[in-house]
Amino acid sequence: MTRPTAVGPPAYTETLPCKPETARRARLLVAAALNTWGMGELADAGTLIVSELVGNAVRHTPCRLVRVSVRRVTNDLVRIGVTDRSPALPKMDLVAGGDETGRGLMMVDALSHRWGYDEMRWGKTVWAELAVPPC
Incomplete structure (x- = not known):
């Protein structure tokens, strides 16, 4: 009898x-x-990053559902993603000091190791990676 083995990183x-x-x-x-x-x-x-990514999907897309994922890419790297069915791509806007919105992706950029998006025929995943700081 064989035992199942994990394929891919934990997620x-x-x-x-x-x-x-x-x-x-x-x-x-x-x-x-x-x-x-x-x-x-x-x-x-x-948690701040995923809040911003979900908030952007809610505010800027006509989605009914989002898929939230968190995946351990390596022992010291995690990727957080939010997938929606909108083809609209994220962009980081410059905001004025008095603006009350528009800072979400700037925060994601500041907090993450790197961020980006993967386009699909039916939508996209916006993701951000976090790295464990070296000891």
């Missing part, structure tokens, strides 16, 4: 309604994954 994913309150569930998913993997020091940045 968590959940499909959720495209609503503002989804950000809370997404934060819980990311925090749980990071703590499970012993990467709790990344939880503050990770």
Whole structure:
């Protein structure tokens, strides 16, 4: 009798309604994954990043659902992604000091090791990577 073996890196994913309150569930998913993997020091940045990515999908796309994923790429690198069905690509806008919105991707850029997006025929995934700081 054979035993199943893991293929690919550990990951968590959940499909959720495209609503503002989804950000809370997404934060819980990311925090749980990071703590499970012993990467709790990344939880503050990770939960803020996923909140911004979910918020952008809710505000800027006509989506009904989003898929939130957090994947351990290597022992010291995690990728957080939000997938929606909109072809509209994210862009980082310059904002004026008094503007109340428009800073989400700037925060993602500041908090992450790197970020980007993967286009698909039916939508996109916007992702950000977090690296465990060297000891």
